[in-house]
Amino acid sequence: MPSDVAREPVAPRPHTGRRRNPAVREAVLKSAADLLAGPDGLTVSMDAIAQAAGVSKHTIYRWWPSKGAVLLEALVERAQQETSIPRTGTLATDVESFLVATFDAVERVAPLFRGLMAEALRDSKAAEGMREFVAARRQGLRALLTHGVEQGELPPETDLELMMDQIYGLMWYHLLITHTPLTEELAVHLARTLIRSAA
Amino acid sequence: MPSDVAREPVAPRPHTGRRRNPAVREAVLKSAADLLAGPDGLTVSMDAIAQAAGVSKHTIYRWWPSKGAVLLEALVERAQQETSIPRTGTLATDVESFLVATFDAVERVAPLFRGLMAEALRDSKAAEGMREFVAARRQGLRALLTHGVEQGELPPETDLELMMDQIYGLMWYHLLITHTPLTEELAVHLARTLIRSAA
Amino acid sequence: MPSDVAREPVAPRPHTGRRRNPAVREAVLKSAADLLAGPDGLTVSMDAIAQAAGVSKHTIYRWWPSKGAVLLEALVERAQQETSIPRTGTLATDVESFLVATFDAVERVAPLFRGLMAEALRDSKAAEGMREFVAARRQGLRALLTHGVEQGELPPETDLELMMDQIYGLMWYHLLITHTPLTEELAVHLARTLIRSAA
Amino acid sequence: MPSDVAREPVAPRPHTGRRRNPAVREAVLKSAADLLAGPDGLTVSMDAIAQAAGVSKHTIYRWWPSKGAVLLEALVERAQQETSIPRTGTLATDVESFLVATFDAVERVAPLFRGLMAEALRDSKAAEGMREFVAARRQGLRALLTHGVEQGELPPETDLELMMDQIYGLMWYHLLITHTPLTEELAVHLARTLIRSAA
DNA sequence: AGCTAATCGAGACGGTACGTCCAGTCTTCTA
DNA sequence: TAGAAGACTGGACGTACCGTCTCGATTAGCT
Structure with a gap:
C-alpha cells in the first residue's frame, strides 16, 4: 500500500519482494566444496554445482560474480x-x-x-x-x-x-x-x- | 653380408617414411612459450598455438598427447x-x-x-x-x-x-x-x- | 478445477524456463537452405550454417541431432x-x-x-x-x-x-x-x- | 646433352626407370570396392583404401586424381x-x-x-x-x-x-x-x- | 657393372570440419 | 522480487579425413 510507505519515510523500503533464501548460499557452497573434494575435483563446472545444489545457475551468478568467487567463498567457509x-x-x-x-x-x-x-x-x-x-x-x-x-x-x-x-x-x-x-x-x-x- | 643380418635381427628397419620436421617442434614450443608469456598467458588455446606456429593442430597432437605436455616441454626448453x-x-x-x-x-x-x-x-x-x-x-x-x-x-x-x-x-x-x-x-x-x- | 487436474495427471508441469526462440529455428533453416542453394552447396558445414544464422553451433546441436537432420528440415520447409x-x-x-x-x-x-x-x-x-x-x-x-x-x-x-x-x-x-x-x-x-x- | 635432345625430337624418351606395378592398380580397386561393399560403406577414406591395399596413399594419388576417380574406376571395373x-x-x-x-x-x-x-x-x-x-x-x-x-x-x-x-x-x-x-x-x-x- | 630415372611404402604435414563441453548471460514462468 | 528451469553465444576441445609432401628403398633399362 503506497499510503503506508508515505507514512514511514525514514525506512522507505526495508525490503520488497521475496527475501534472499539463505539456504541457497549454503547449498551452493556445500556443493562446490563437495564436488571439489570428489573425483575430477579440479574440473568442476558451474552447471555441476548448480545441479548438485538444486539451484539455478542464474541464482548463483546473482550472488557471486564468477566461478572463482564461489570457490573462494567455499574455501573460506x-x-x-x-x-x-x-x-x-x-x-x-x-x-x-x-x-x-x-x-x-x-x-x-x-x-x-x-x-x-x-x-x-x-x-x-x-x-x-x-x-x-x-x-x-x-x-x-x-x-x-x-x-x-x-x-x-x-x-x-x-x-x-x-x-x-x-x-x-x-x-x-x-x-x-x-x-x-x-x-x-x-x-x-x-x-x-x-x-x-x-x- | 647375410650373416651380419642374422646376427642383428632386432632392428630390421630403423625408419621409413618422411622424417619428423624439427622445425615443427621448435615452432610449436616457441609459439607456446611466447603465448604463455604474453597477455592472456594463462588461457592459451591449442588453436592459438597451432596458428601462431603455422602448424596444424593435428600435427601437434601427433607429437604431444595433450596441451599440458606442450606447455611443459615449452617450459623445460x-x-x-x-x-x-x-x-x-x-x-x-x-x-x-x-x-x-x-x-x-x-x-x-x-x-x-x-x-x-x-x-x-x-x-x-x-x-x-x-x-x-x-x-x-x-x-x-x-x-x-x-x-x-x-x-x-x-x-x-x-x-x-x-x-x-x-x-x-x-x-x-x-x-x-x-x-x-x-x-x-x-x-x-x-x-x-x-x-x-x-x- | 482440481478435479480436472486429477483426471489429467500426465502433464504435471507444462513448461518451465526460457522458451525456445523460434527465430533460431527459422534462421538456421534459412541459412542452411541458402547455403545449400549457393555455390559449394554440396559441402555446407555446420560452422558455416551457424555463422550465417548468427547462432552458436551448440544451439543447433541442441535441436537437431546431426547435420543431415538440419538439411532435411530445411528442405522440407x-x-x-x-x-x-x-x-x-x-x-x-x-x-x-x-x-x-x-x-x-x-x-x-x-x-x-x-x-x-x-x-x-x-x-x-x-x-x-x-x-x-x-x-x-x-x-x-x-x-x-x-x-x-x-x-x-x-x-x-x-x-x-x-x-x-x-x-x-x-x-x-x-x-x-x-x-x-x-x-x-x-x-x-x-x-x-x-x-x-x-x- | 642438349644436342641429343635436338637430334631426336620425335621420340624423346620411350621409357626409363621402373615400370608401373600392375598389382597396385588391382589391389587399390579391389580394396576400394570391397570396403565400399562392407559396413560403413558410404564413408570409405583414402587412408582405409591405402591400408587395405597395402599401398601408400601417395601411390594412389600418382595414378588417380581424386577419391572419386578411384571409386569410379572401381565401379567400372x-x-x-x-x-x-x-x-x-x-x-x-x-x-x-x-x-x-x-x-x-x-x-x-x-x-x-x-x-x-x-x-x-x-x-x-x-x-x-x-x-x-x-x-x-x-x-x-x-x-x-x-x-x-x-x-x-x-x-x-x-x-x-x-x-x-x-x-x-x-x-x-x-x-x-x-x-x-x-x-x-x-x-x-x-x-x-x-x-x-x-x- | 654402373648409372639414371621412375615406382613404391611409410608416414609427416596443413587445412578444414566434426560433434562436445563449459562460462556467463538472458528469458520465462512460479511462488 | 527471488528463484528454478533452461535457452543461448562464444570459443576451445580433441578427432578425422583429404590431398600434398618428403624420405629411403627398390627396380628396370641404358650406357
Missing part, C-alpha cells in the same frame, strides 16, 4: 573452523601447535585449495580474493611471532616475513606440487627447526 | 639456459649463487610457470610431468648441499629435504600467490639465513 | 509451398498439372535435394528422414491415381506403384545424374505418355 | 562383367533379358553405386565421370530399342529417351532412395509394361 591461536606459554610450543592446527585444517580442505588455485590462475579477481584470504591467515601467525620478539624469545632483527614465507611456501609447495600430505610430523619438524635456528 | 652449479669454494657462496641464478632464470619465465601450473591443475598428466621437472631441478641443489655435509660445512643431521622444501616452497609461493618478484636480494637473504642457522 | 492437388476433372489433366507443379517446385530447390542426398549417403539417419519425406510426397500422387482407378479412368489392374516409381525415378535421375532441368514440357510429356499407355 | 546384349529374337524378350541382366549386375555392386554417388555430389570431376559411365551403359539399351523401331516392333514416334529415363530412373531411385532390391520380378514387370504400352 570450510576453513572457518578456526585455527584459534593458542598462546599456551613459550613461543616454541605456540608456533608448533599453530602449525599443527593449520596443516591439519588445510589438509582437510586441500582439494578446495587446489581448485581455487586453478581458478585463480585464470581469473585475476579470484587471484586477488585468494591473496586477501592468504594475507588474513598470515596475520595470525604474524601476531604470534611479533609477540615472541617482544618477549625476547626471538632476536629483534629476525625477518618474520621471510620466516612466514618459508612456512606458507612449504605448505603450498606440498599442496600444489608434490601433493604429499601435510602431516603433524612435518609441522612439528618445521616449527622446531625455524624457531631453534632463529633464536 | 626455455628453462634449459642451464643454471650451472658453481662450486666456487665454500658452501655459503655456492648456495647463494645457485639461488641467485635460479631465481633469475625462473623470474624470466615466470609466466610459463604459472601457465603450466594452470594446466597441471586440470590435467594430471601435466601435473606428473611438472613434478618430474621439479624433481630434476631439485637434484642440482641436493648435490650441492650433500657436498656441504661431506665437507663438514653442515652438520650431518641437517634435514636437507626440509631445507629444499623451504627454498622451493618460497619460490613457488612468490610465483603463484603473492606475485612478488624473485629478486637477487631475496635469494641472497634466503641463502644466508638458511645456511647460517643450519651451520 | 522450403518444399512446403504446397503442391495442392488440383482435381479439375479428368485424370489426365489432373496428373499433368500435378507433375507440372511438382517439377516446378522441385526444380526451384534442386540444390537442396542434391545437398540432402549427399548427406543422406553418409548419414543413415538423414537417409531415413529423406525416405519418409519422399514417401509423404508420394502419397499425394497415389491419392490422385487411386481416384482415377475408382472413376474407371485407369484399369483396375494398373500397377500404380510402378507408375510412381517411373515418375519419381525420372525426376531424381535428372536431378542427381544428368543434371538436366525438370521442364514443364518434360512433365507434360511424361504424364501423357504414362496415362495414355495405361488407359 | 566391377561392372565390366558385361551385360552382353542378347538379340534373341523379339524386342520384348530382348529388352526383358537386358533389364534382368542389368538389374542383376547393378544389384551386385549397389554399394559401389551409392559410394560413387556420394563422391560425385561433392566432386564435379567424379560427377562427370559417372555421367559418362551412365551414358555408355545407356548406349546398349538404345541400340536395342532403335533396332526394335527399325523392325517395326515399336512405332516410329516412340520417345526412346523418355523410355530409357524411366528405366534408369527407376533403377537409381531404388538404389539411392528406397534402397529396395532390384529383383528379377521388377525387371520383367517393368520391361513388359513399357513395351506393351509403347507398341
